[in-house]
Amino acid sequence: MIGLILGIVILAIVVIALLLVGRAQSDGGFERIVRCRAGHLFTTTLVPGASLKAVRLWKVRFERCPVGGHWTIVAPVDVSTLTPDEIAAARSHHDIRVP
Numbered sequence: 001m002i003g004l005i006l007g008i009v010i011l012a013i014v015v016i017a018l019l020l021v022g023r024a025q026s027d028g029g030f031e032r033i034v035r036c037r038a039g040h041l042f043t044t045t046l047v048p049g050a051s052l053k054a055v056r057l058w059k060v061r062f063e064r065c066p067v068g069g070h071w072t073i074v075a076p077v078d079v080s081t082l083t084p085d086e087i088a089a090a091r092s093h094h095d096i097r098v099p
């Protein structure tokens, strides 16, 4: 009985996560430009409370940089501090589309 309830709860969490990802991808609401420790700029999907591809410690994320091809700590960047060229470069590099 407990196993069944646990299964239903896990299924509900997975369905909600997939709905969040689908909505985020359709409106770009969770797309954020981040910078890795090596200074590479790229776009990632940040969903509050959900992260399958990155290890999150507080506000710091540890994930794979698609520009340098290395694992690194990434931090969100204030887009207003970037030049149009930097924004275009960051938008052209997107990690896997999973939060």
Ligand SMILES: [Zn+2]
Binding pocket: 036, 037, 038, 039, 040, 065, 066, 067, 068, 069, 070, 072
């Ligand atoms: Zn990098």
